[in-house]
Amino acid sequence: MSLHKYFENLNFVDYFHLVVLFILFYAIKFYYKYFTRPNKLPGPLPLPIIECAYCFRGDIKQLFVSLNKKYGDIYEIQLGGYRRIVLSRPEHIEKFFNNSTKYAKFMPRAPYSRGMKELLMGAKGLVSSDDFKSWKFNRQFFIRAILSPSFNNEAIKWTKLLFEELEGYWKSLGSANGDGKEWTLETDFSKWIHRFTNDMIVVSTTGERSYSIGSYYNTLSPIKAPYPDALIEDSDRFIKGMKQLMVGSALFVFLSPFIRHYVPFIRGKTKALLKNRDFIFEKVNKVIKKRRQEIEAMQTKDLKKDMLTSLIIANTERDVNYKKAVGEEIYPPMTDFEIRANILEAFGAGTDTTANLFSYINYYLCHYPEVKQKMLAEINSIFPQNSSFQLVHSDLSKLKYCEAIIKEVERMIPVANLLGRYPTEPIEVGGYLWPANTMFQFDLVSLHRHKDYWPNPEIFDPDRFFLDNNKSESYLNVKNDDLKDDYNEKDDQNVGQKYSFVMFGGGYRICPGRKLAMIELLSLMVYVFGKYNIELIDMEAPLKTRSSTITSCQELMVRIKPRNQ
Template identity: 45%
Template sequence: MAIQKIIESLTVKEYLFFIVLITVVYIFNFYYKYFTRTNPLPGPFPLPFIGNIHNVGLDVRKFYKECRQKYGDTCEVMLMGLRCIVLTRPDDIEKILSPASKGDAYIRRFPYTEGEAEIGHYGYGLLNNISYKHWKRNRQSFTHLLAPKFMDTVINSANNLYEELSEYWHTLGIQRNNNVNADNWALEIDFPAWLYGYSNDLISILITGERTYSMVSYYNKISNIKSKFFNALIEDEDTFVQSIIKHIDGVEFFMFINPFIRHYAPIIRDKSISILKNRDYLFGRLRMVIKKRREEIEKMSADTEMKTDMLTSLIIANKIRDTDSITDKPMNDEEIRGNLLEAFMGGTETGPNAFCYITYYLCKHPHIKQKVLSEIDSVFPKSSNKFSVTHDDLLKLKYCEAVIKETLRLMPVIGLNTRYVTEECKIAGYKWPAGTLFHLDVLSTNRDPELWPNPEVYDPDRFYNNDQSDKKFLPIFGGGLRICPGRKLAVVELLILMASVYKNFNLDLTNTHESLKISTNGVIPKVLEMNVRISPRI
């Protein structure tokens, strides 16, 4: 009460005086810490409140590339109010991401931030979980992604969705070519839009056992002949998918934008409120999905075969062992929600972007595309039977797998990784105290001439029957304890798409001279547009 009375008694001039005083003290303290920092490194000069956000702008990749060119292999930037040490040398990054880096010294991605808690990710899932004990427990929820039975579900679901996708393309091709012969049409399509639909449906089936009807939604928007599915169902699922995409952007926004700016800056404050409203909808929707599946499982008889999706796996696991505790305890709904959400976030955009990159590079390099077609034709001879891919078929697609690795070397779906060390360490020739945040510039590492001869040349032969290249450090899926748990799933999805699409269709860029249009204003670059001409491969 006394403080409130003092505040109420202040005049406007006194308010302004205190605001100016607080600002001056903050700026003085900010630059005192900056000029007295440990191991000062070159880097762009930071500003109070915003650090180097103004330098980053709307192109994260360009910013880090310019930092390396201007300041060298090791530099520093100020983001999220934190000093970040940027590493680009392969040996430095490998030391942090290597599987040999055991324990929890390199396991944390970020320190605790208010934005992480506000957006609802603190303590849940894997991505930014700062508790090693809870992270390890949640990690177990992803281990079933490597189980043979789950991989069978992946392959079967991918085959079924491809069959549906090819039917949509055939229908549109005939519509737009005035009902010509079924095998003699050509169609220009927005390739990323179709891939996002396909991938969203697939990842949703694998996570929840139910699809999102994203392909159907896009097909209905551009086709004169509508699908058999109900519009209300499609619209409801489309809202859910869009909320996931918005949430991904929102997480980055809350992680990188200063709390004061988020709460009080005009326009930015409105965006923060919109992101939080979307968060509430998304979390509520996931809770409903979990509740519905629990009720379905409770009504099943003991001999009923369970689905193999991630949600069912988490619910029927009565006890998940916490190896750092003397007790076992079941995973509650909020923990399940956190893991489901991260699985959606990890698969919604990365798969479609990766396949766009693959298609772009193959169209730009016809001789490499011909090698891909030759391998696919050798594994899948011409047949009148329904096309489908098996697990054994995937093992034979060695050159296709080399294409995936080379594509992701040049265009990693996540070009920047982070680690927040919890112990003193020696990196890049300096001793760093616990609490140092490192930014690992993977994109630069993958193009390092000391590691890769002619690094800017697209050459899948680097990985084709080349034991030495397979032993080289290639952090396209992260590394160490934090390596992506869905990496095998990602490769399987891409191999099935390559085999299915390139076996049955011709793909060419509508404009071979046009550069790939990518949004690079976030950690995950997104292909905005890539127009492709598609026709049946006879």
Template identity: 45%
Template sequence: MFYDSNHKKYGDLYEVYFGTRVIVLNRSEYVEKLLSASKKNPFITKLSEDDSKGFHELGIMGKGILLNQEFQSWVYNRHFFTQAILSPKFVHEVTYWTSKLFNELESYWDKLYINGVNKKAFDFNTWSNQFTNDMIISLLTGERSYTMASYFNGLSDNEKAERPSALIDETVKFVHAIRKHVLGFSMFQIVSPFLRHYFPYFKNKSDDMKQNLKYLNQRFDSIIKKRRQEIENTPLDKPLSNDMLTSVIIANTPRDVNYDKNVNEKSMRPMTDVEIRGIIFDGIVAGTDTSANTISYIVYYLAHNPDVKKKMLDEIDRVFEDDKTRPITESDIHNLKYCEAIVKEVSRIFSVVNSFARCLEKPEEIAGYQWPANTHVRISIDAIHHNSEYWEKPENFNPDRWMIEGFEPKKNSFITFGGGLRVCPGRKFAMVELVCLMALLFRKYEIDLINKEAPLKTLSSVITVCTELLVEIKLRN
């Protein structure tokens, strides 16, 4: 709202001071240079030296992908992450796990809301968060996570999930620690080192965050160690699981199908445990809330657009031929083009990530002005997605715009996944997960908002999260 009101007041280019000067760019022409995919001109820096000091203290800089701005290390880590996440086997895994976890979800919903008494209204968004948590942890680490089971146990008076409670507690502790890190690490950027070191309130909080990260690192390390052991104990001719952790452990080792091709390239050494921990951690951080909130927004927009919903249901029924139980396949996804158009249109009109950052390493000309080195730039996704020069009737929710043969958005005008060299490497995963989940949800359930007149409840920082989406479900037909 802050960016939006400034945009209306000051136009496509303005600056704000958040302790530091930030230039906000609101046109796709202005971001062309920053989002160039050329390796010669890589704008990969997100934070200035000053802004990253606290993160250095926490020990999260120069690792993983998300905040990594040491070029060689970022390129190396991103290479392994991308290779694993874009492999056909992994895409197959996403489809498989979406179906499998959806079966678990529907078993809880059927008990609570379909066959249960007086529990028809519930918060869809909390469930979508538990779902994407369990999804990302299973797919990235190969370890089962039971946050849906834990949430069900909290809601159900009598029946409990058929999972050992020690396993549930362990995964819930792990996921809570990840959440605590995600919600709290920015204090190392915002709160001055003096306050963090000497002022008891902030010192306690920052010590707690450091302790929390120590626990998370240990937990990741033990998962990685266990998996290395399992891989070593598996004969070379026996297949391994297709989760990201297994793929990155074996990448560029004799177990890797591309091993012979890569063996002479010196940059292609296998990853160390600390490097692996960094990329898996970042995948979990970046891939949970983004997908969870998008699916909530999809449910909201469909409830407000019955014509779109009807067209979507026709497509789903055509593809599944009214079969409400068979697992979803990759070929189904190719046939669910209208569902894909809905995901894109929701992401355009109400992008979960509302803006993203770059920091200029050297003086640059951007948007017709010369800026000094270290200038912070923020690219407003919302403003670009709502500009009538790039989008016909941008305020209209119209998935059909994506169905026009040969339709391509104007360059850099659809940037829900960012752009340039740092473009979201999880975008394919996200699209497959969201299309699958939409089809599975709407194939089986009729989902209505409890109060259609109520505005969407959200809270925005860098991402816009849904704080509650009360719905009512019943079986279709």
């Protein structure tokens, strides 16, 4: 009897028994694999199909904090088809974050994803690349562009120009019901800062303006921003498109190609995301093409100082620093495909993280007036109130207490909740030898508040970093981010101190944009708090956040008025 004839003879009860048998077989196989796994660790019991998703209550940060309290500093959880080993103790993450080429290993952030390759068309940037040669090639040029003095000076200049635009909008809105001399504005601070950081990252990486601050202003005021409507609308569409691309990436990570392209409801979302991706790619491709044409028509001394220009001229006759930066190793110029990948990663990484952290800085300063006064005293000692000044990098490096505030806020409420590594070789962690292709997650919230390394971890106290300069490096003064063997045996004695705070990650994959982030944050502290009094409208209201892989500020209602009123 053929298989087709066999199924024709089955009745409903037979089909029911087959389904039950299939489910039973799957469950037995699932639990056999679970109970015979190597290095059994504590953790929630996974269920077939849904794994440990039943533990999730809508907030990723709270999920891992609660699991840490229940299971300790090393435990396991199954999510998204992978057994994840969760670590929140400095000694456990040391091997992943050690900078030494003698001890460190290049590790992908996550397993290979066919979905992400489809979404990003095989982009070979820094974040998603799991090929060391390609990653190193891109990193060499990325860090040369973003750590150059000229790039940093341009970043400081644009911070000033964009803030002047921002405060013009604040004054316009605040003066709408007053005499224009004394004004107060009640507004959602987080919305403004997200728009500011978006415009900042776009202009600093591409040299091209976006107008998202003006776009937000237009939604609040009958008087419109002094830019053509087409520019405002184009900026707004690009912002929304980038957010859609970032949020929609989860669909390509966690769902199979069959579900993405053939299940009716999800298929529509997939098509919309791919259409949006094509729009984003087309916009960036046009900017790259335009800049190539500009470079061909310019003298070397006239070239712009943005990241895009540096990536385009890398390893060409226009690259005056090529031999000095790369040495004997020969690299070809970057393709438009690679340039686009790096630019898009800069857009994604440089907007929400900085905006959310600055929103949290404002929140904590409002709740700790003594810290705010100490910060203002430092700012006023370098930049006297009501005086004109030209902000320069050397001035920012003097803001030691401001930098301590930034670090303490990041310790209290890390913007990134989780980091991941996926070693392709066996590795010993926590007293266990783990096979290759084990997924590790670092719980930064629990790490940054670990009671063994932080006295009174729930108390906000910037003096932890201000009085103890060895607690972490100064990200503002990063000068060389190349891959070098900087291991020091003395570091072995300070593992807890060194790895109990990882603001920008660590090891090979430490954030290459950390210096730009600190320049932007410190500059904003000088401009915003040096010139304006900002207070929360409701001091009793809880901080409104939403947590996935990062913790986003959803709203921060404040009252703004000039300090000299």
